[in-house]
Amino acid sequence: MSMDLIIEAKDVAKWYGAFQVLKDINLTVRKGERIVVCGPSGSGKSTLIRCFNRLEAHQKGEITVNGITLHDRMRNVAEVRKNVGMVFQHFNLFPHMTVLMNCMVGPMWIKGASAVEAKKIALRFLERVRIPEQANKYPVQLSGGQQQRVAIARSLCMEPAVMLFDEPTSALDPEMVSEVLDTMTSLARDGMTMVCVTHEMGFARAVADRVIFMNSGQIVEEGNPEAFFTNPQHDRTKLFLSQILKH
Amino acid sequence: MLYPDTVEAEVLVHKPWFVVTMFAVILAIFLAFNLTGTTMGELMRPVIGDPLQSGLYGRFAVAFVVAVIFSLNVVLIGFAPLKIQIAIVWFELLLLFLAFFETFHLSLPFIWEKLPFLITQGAVTTLYVSAISIVIASVIAILGAVAKLSTNGFAYAIASFYTSFFRGLPLLMQVYLIYLGLPQLGFVIDAVPAGILALSLCYGAYMTEIFRSGIQSIDRGQWEASRSIGFGFGITMRRIILPQALPVIIPPTGNQFISMLKDSSLVSVIGVWELMFLARTLGQKSFQHMEMLISTALIYWIMSICLELIQSRIERHYARSKVR
Ligand SMILES: Nc1ncnc2c1ncn2[C@@H]1O[C@H](COP(=O)(O)OP(=O)(O)O)[C@@H](O)[C@H]1O
Ligand SMILES: [Mg+2]
Numbered sequence: 149m150s151m152d153l154i155i156e157a158k159d160v161a162k163w164y165g166a167f168q169v170l171k172d173i174n175l176t177v178r179k180g181e182r183i184v185v186c187g188p189s190g191s192g193k194s195t196l197i198r199c200f201n202r203l204e205a206h207q208k209g210e211i212t213v214n215g216i217t218l219h220d221r222m223r224n225v226a227e228v229r230k231n232v233g234m235v236f237q238h239f240n241l242f243p244h245m246t247v248l249m250n251c252m253v254g255p256m257w258i259k260g261a262s263a264v265e266a267k268k269i270a271l272r273f274l275e276r277v278r279i280p281e282q283a284n285k286y287p288v289q290l291s292g293g294q295q296q297r298v299a300i301a302r303s304l305c306m307e308p309a310v311m312l313f314d315e316p317t318s319a320l321d322p323e324m325v326s327e328v329l330d331t332m333t334s335l336a337r338d339g340m341t342m343v344c345v346t347h348e349m350g351f352a353r354a355v356a357d358r359v360i361f362m363n364s365g366q367i368v369e370e371g372n373p374e375a376f377f378t379n380p381q382h383d384r385t386k387l388f389l390s391q392i393l394k395h
Numbered sequence: 396m397l398y399p400d401t402v403e404a405e406v407l408v409h410k411p412w413f414v415v416t417m418f419a420v421i422l423a424i425f426l427a428f429n430l431t432g433t434t435m436g437e438l439m440r441p442v443i444g445d446p447l448q449s450g451l452y453g454r455f456a457v458a459f460v461v462a463v464i465f466s467l468n469v470v471l472i473g474f475a476p477l478k479i480q481i482a483i484v485w486f487e488l489l490l491l492f493l494a495f496f497e498t499f500h501l502s503l504p505f506i507w508e509k510l511p512f513l514i515t516q517g518a519v520t521t522l523y524v525s526a527i528s529i530v531i532a533s534v535i536a537i538l539g540a541v542a543k544l545s546t547n548g549f550a551y552a553i554a555s556f557y558t559s560f561f562r563g564l565p566l567l568m569q570v571y572l573i574y575l576g577l578p579q580l581g582f583v584i585d586a587v588p589a590g591i592l593a594l595s596l597c598y599g600a601y602m603t604e605i606f607r608s609g610i611q612s613i614d615r616g617q618w619e620a621s622r623s624i625g626f627g628f629g630i631t632m633r634r635i636i637l638p639q640a641l642p643v644i645i646p647p648t649g650n651q652f653i654s655m656l657k658d659s660s661l662v663s664v665i666g667v668w669e670l671m672f673l674a675r676t677l678g679q680k681s682f683q684h685m686e687m688l689i690s691t692a693l694i695y696w697i698m699s700i701c702l703e704l705i706q707s708r709i710e711r712h713y714a715r716s717k718v719r
Contacts, residue, residue, distance in 0.1 A: 201623055230625035240620035244638050253634070254624045299620075306624060 152179040153212070154310045154341050155200055160209035162195060169195045170206065171365045177310065177343060182336045184352040184373070185345045187362035188388060193345040196362070197312045200343070201232040214309050230258050233303030233311040237319050239295045241287040247274070247298050248283040254306045266305075273301040277331050293324030297331050304335075311335070313344040347392055353377060361385050408473035418466045425458035435461070501686050509677050510690060517670035518694050524587065524669060525656045528594035532655075533648070535599030540606035541632070554603065561600035567661050569593045574665045590662030598655050602648060609644035610636055642713040649706035653699045660695075670694060 155177040162170040169192045177183055185193050198204040199211060202218050202225050211218045214231045222228075242250050251270035255261040261269065274280045277297040279290075287295055296316055303311060313332065317325045329351050336342060336355045346352065352359055352373050359376040361369040361384075369376065369385045380386050407413055430436060431453045436446030439460065443453040468487075472480050542554035561569065573596075574589040584592070613636050621631040660671035674691035678684045 203619055203623060226625040226627060229623055232623070234620075234623040236616060236620065238616055240614075240616035242617065242620070242635055242639075257630055257634070258625045302624070 153177070154179055154181075154214055155343070156210075156212045157199075158210045160196075160199065160206050160211055162199065162204070162206045162208075169365050170199070173209070173367060175360070175367065177341060179309075179341055180339050181357050182340075182342045182355050183344070183358050183360060184356040185343065185360045185362060186347055186349075186352070186388070187368075191362040192365040193362055194314050197234075197314060197343055197345060200310075200312060201229050201234055203234075226258070230254075230306050231309045233306060233308035235296070235299050235303055235311065235313045235316045237315045239287070239292070239299045239319075241295055241299055241302070243287050246284050246286055247279075247290070250287070250298060251302045251305045254302065258306065269305050270301070273304040274298070276304060277301045291324060292320045293327045296320065296324075296328045300328075300331055300335070310341040310343065313342065313346065315345050315347070317346065317348060349377065349393065361388065363388075406473045408469050414466055414470060417469065418462050421462040421465050422458050425461045426454065429454055430457045430461075496689055499685050499689070501689065502683060505681070505683050506686050506690050509687065513670070513673055513677070513687070513690060513694065516668055517673040517691070518698065520587075520667065520669040521656065521659050521671075522698065524591055524594065524662065524667070525652070525659045528591050528598060528659070529652050529655055531591070531595035532598040532602050532651075535595060536602035536606045537637075539599060539603030540610055543603065543607050544610060558600040558603050561597050566593065566597050566658055567664065569597055570661055570665060586662070586665045586667045589665060590659070590667050593662065594655060594659060597658075598651055602651055605644055605647045605651070606640070609640035612643050613639050642710075645709055645713065646706070649702065649709070652706075653702050656698055656702065657695060 153176055155175070157173050157175045160170055160173040161168065173196060185196065187193055195204055199206045199218075200213055202222075205220065206218070213228050216222075216224065216228050218228065241247075242253070245253070248267065248270050251273060252263070252266040255266040255269050256263065271280055271283065274283055277300050279294055279297055279301075282290055282294060282298070287298065290298065300311075300316075316332070317328050320328065325348070329348060332342070332344070333351065333355055344351075344356075356373045358370060359373050360367055361376070361380075361382075363384045369380065369382050376385075377389065380389055408417075431443070431446040431449055435457050436443070436449070436453065439453070439457055440446060443449040443456050446453055449456070472483050475483065539554045539558060542550035543558075545551060564572075570590060570593040573593045574584065574586065577584050577589070617635055617639065618631060621635045626635070659669060663669055663672035663675070666672070670691050674687045675684075678687035
């Protein structure tokens with residue numbers, strides 16, 4: 149396996165009871181690659197990226213993340229997770245901690261950083277998402293867009309090898325979407341490896357190296373954004389694109 | 396505080412219909428009982444003459460005066476700000492209560508003589524037995540809650556068996572079972588540890604449910620965020636989930652503590668010298684049961700009031716972090 153493969157999924161399948169959510173997923177993410185995953189609701193996008201940090205377990209096939217193969221008996225899940233940042237649709241900040249503390253706990257409790265070091269790291273990444281002035285507030289005191297940027301900073305504080313985004317803007321009011329997308333775009337410019345589930349097609353065009361289209365648990369189409377948007381191959385993709393680009 | 400659905404400017408107790416109705420009801424109630432023979436009648440002697448001879452007129456006069464005083468009192472309190480209203484009503488109810496106890500003609504010297512022992516021996520024992528038990532019960536409750544939420548069949552089975560058993564038996568019976576039953580198995584156990592064990596196990600079972608629902612009330616997104624950073628189960632539980640669950644857990648736990656304070660009286664049956672035990676035994680020799688029972692009741696009450704105050708303090712502390 150070449151060293152610059154961050155995520156490699158081979159013939160991955162997953163079931164919820166009798167219902168198959170993922171079918172024969174084959175996907176590789178190389179270092180520095182930006183991948184956008186889209187597809188209709190319920191097609192398994194969230195499930196797929198949640199398998200990459202083992203918030204969900206897959207049942208067939210093989211997933212290797214940063215050189216570690218994920219399987220049922222593994223004892224080093226934390227090792228995988230600290231190298232994989234995850235940003236959720238609903239931010240999931242820790243409401244009982246200040247913004248600063250939200251960002252400090254990872255370095256402190258996982259990497260054993262001292263409070264002083266952790267604070268330095270946290271402030272660096274809060275500046276990176278351009279809200280260092282909110283450091284001492286509690287999450288409820290921030291707008292949705294600010295909270296999502298804090299969530300991004302919290303993940304960055306672990307200095308992960310890859311960032312996973314699960315519809316990071318779909319819970320936001322429209323005027324806050326762009327501040328989050330700007331943050332993500334600037335992350336991409338800096339060479340962060342990213343897998344984003346999103347329906348923001350402008351973002352996909354501007355940033356993605358590859359767009360992946362999923363439908364009922366399968367990867368239906370995969371290509372560079374230009375080809376994907378201008379010349380989709382499958383009927384399902386055409387239908388989906390016509391639906392989300394109509395407005 | 397409830398949210399009123401309309402803004403009501405007028406005070407209920409100042410509405411004429413309410414005042415009239417209240418007056419009529421009180422008058423009717425006191426007319427139904429003949430109070431001329433009581434202290435009330437004695438106080439009215441200048442107006443009604445010899446209370447016992449005053450007949451229907453005296454009866455009416457007493458009821459009338461009572462109704463006037465009562466209604467006036469209520470209307471006047473209606474003018475005060477909320478906090479003062481509450482204080483006055485509390486104070487008046489307390490006075491009525493004391494007046495009721497007064498009718499027992501308690502021997503105060505006897506109470507004063509026994510009170511120090513009642514407090515240093517009885518109240519102290521009650522307090523430390525309950526305090527130790529609540530700590531052990533909380534530990535049991537956390538373990539039980541985690542077990543009940545786990546996917547491990549053994550853990551779940553043991554935890555649910557435990558809660559079912561100890562919630563299903565009367566506490567008094569558990570006290571007997573532990574004190575008398577354990578020696579059968581070869582563990583001779585003192586009365587105090589037996590009492591603490593029984594209380595801890597019983598309340599641990601109830602609090603397991605409180606902790607479980609508190610933990611479950613936390614959004615699963617919090618678990619996912621914590622796990623995705625790489626935190627293990629221990630850190631996630633201690634640093635992320637429990638701190639958020641505490642505001643949900645503390646009010647019912649406070650109730651449990653107050654209720655445990657009183658249920659600790661059940662360990663008196665195995666001869667622990669706590670409040671209830673002393674209340675029953677101290678007055679026995681001189682047949683002054685009422686004195687001891689009433690003083691003990693007051694001590695219990697004062698202790699739970701202290702706990703209520705502490706509880707509302709803690710609740711306010713947690714409410715502060717929710718202010719936006
Ligand atoms: N915990 C679960 N149990 C059963 N079915 C689930 C569970 N989570 C998701 N699903 C189902 O799996 C499918 C894919 O879900 P998801 O990955 O969330 O889709 P997407 O993110 O593309 O909208 C959906 O049909 C959903 O109903
Ligand atoms: Mg989803």
